[in-house]
Amino acid sequence: MSAVLPTNDLQRGWAPGWQRRAIPWVLIGGPILVFSIWALFDNAKLFLITLLNGLTLGSLYFIVASGFTLVFGLMRNVNLAHGSLYLLGGYIGFIVAEKTGYWVLGIAAGFLVAAVAGILLQVLVLRHMQGQDLRQTMVTIGFSVVIADLLIWIFTAQVHQMEAPAWLQGPIRGIPLINAYSAYRLSLLAMGIVIGVGLWLLLNRTRVGMMIRAGVDDRAMLAAAGVNVNLVFAITFALGAGLAGLGGVIGAVELSMVPGEDTRLLLASLIVVIVGGMGSVVGAAIGAAILGLAETYGLAYAPTYSVVFTFLILVLVLAFRPRGIMGKAA
Template identity: 85%
Template sequence: MTSRAAILTWLLVGGPLLAFSAWALFDNPRLYLITMLNGLTLASLYFIVASGFTLVFGLMRNVNLAHGSLYLLGGYVAFIVAEKTGWWILALAAGFAAAAIAGLLIQWLILRHMQGEDLRQTMVTIGLSIVIADVLMWIFTGQVHQMEAPAWLQGPIRDIPLIKAYSAYRLSLLGFGLAIGVGLWWLLNRTRVGMMIRAGVDDRGMLAAAGVNVNLVFAITFMLGAGLAGFGGVIGAVELSMVPGEDTRLLLASLIVVIVGGMGSVIGAAIGAAILGLAETYGLAYAPTYSVVFTFIILILVLAFRPRGIMGKAA
């Protein structure tokens, strides 16, 4: 993008945003700030789920459209464990593990035989997502399920300036998202495993010739990405509830986050999630009838001026 085009883009996007922020802060500062917090906490959930999708789709180039179903699987498993044991941390671990194991089976039994065949992967994982979602609906019915937040995160945090009170659990999502983002960045950029993952994406044959078990490295990466979807499902089971259809919503959100942020970039996924979360919540708060339009405006602007995403690298 040329400097002139960049300046034009910032004027087209930043000007209206600054004008809206000034008006909203003057009109009702409490609503504006609460909506901002709601947007950032929703963005944290989107980032947690989309970070797994970034590993699988953005980095490994494996098309896994069953990612949303793994989100549901993690949430439902965590719901059962929490009901039986009352231990939220155990439920969190169980949701992550269930989705990770399911992801490992998908990759090891099916997708590793279709490496580089995007159309086949797309069709197969669409079928898998339908099967998993229908099996979950058969087991849990269409009833809404919702977990309770752990006791130490229940209730509001009070005496916050202007806002007065805000959910402790929702604020904790910011911490979860930050911890996962830093952990993934460190894994991919500062560890031997991360080096092997990136090398395998760039030149699979050369990495195999160096004596590395590429299939094992990719299986572990896929398992981690699927586990993050399940982890997000546990968090969503408290905040958003579990109901058929949430898998499609979170899959679409993950796709948008990866497209906006840039393929394979953890920092890009965080930026994309923040943009999507804020656009959704501000849209619902100030223009509920047209809130979905803002998401498409974001996609149009990004694809028009940054077709590889905000943090995407040129080919």
């Protein structure tokens, strides 16, 4: 006896629906698969080095964008001064590490100063503009310009670059095909994984994370339950801003510190949140990896058109997944 589809399944168009879901995977995955096979056979070493470069760059993007995910994606606070907090943390970390000789102290200082700056911004300004996206956008753009100009005034427009700690200097040898690769760059990958796992556990397995998510969904109900919502939001904002500062110190070794890096990292954070999905740590990790790989493979194989790949990713994601790869439906 042959199986017959129910009438409502036929009315819904089961086969066309399955085909529609498969279209983006074919459009995106097909060219990537063909390119990967060609690149591996053409120059396997270049392909694998570029892969590692993309993942480590994506890890740095994730560290910075994870803070933006907390503030913008989860709390719905439009903080376009996030890139300036990255640059502020980088400069502070550079000074502390240079004066003390301890890279770890530089990381701690960059995180703390950016976190304090984030708390002041949230308590004194953004708290009074809750739900007013346009006002938040304009005010934080203003703060971004002021902070950037102050940093140029204090540190001049010269390029500053931090040295990696002695135990992370030099290459790691013996990697198949690649032979040697920067120890510091590989450490970026490890840092990104540790921070990502820690954030996921904080938001999904702790009482604080539960309060953060509850406050975003229904602020009044959480306040009625006796929770200090303003304190919870201030802590969340401080963590997000601190991660930007932390990323600034870490990135100062590879990318250096120069005016304009704040805009670049802000744009990267926006793309990561849009591609990955608002408020999703896992989505931010996926978005950062995609962006990092697109940039590095573009520079390695098509440097003239490398910028195009970033916007192509945005177009495809917004066309087929408007809420991002891990975004939730309304």
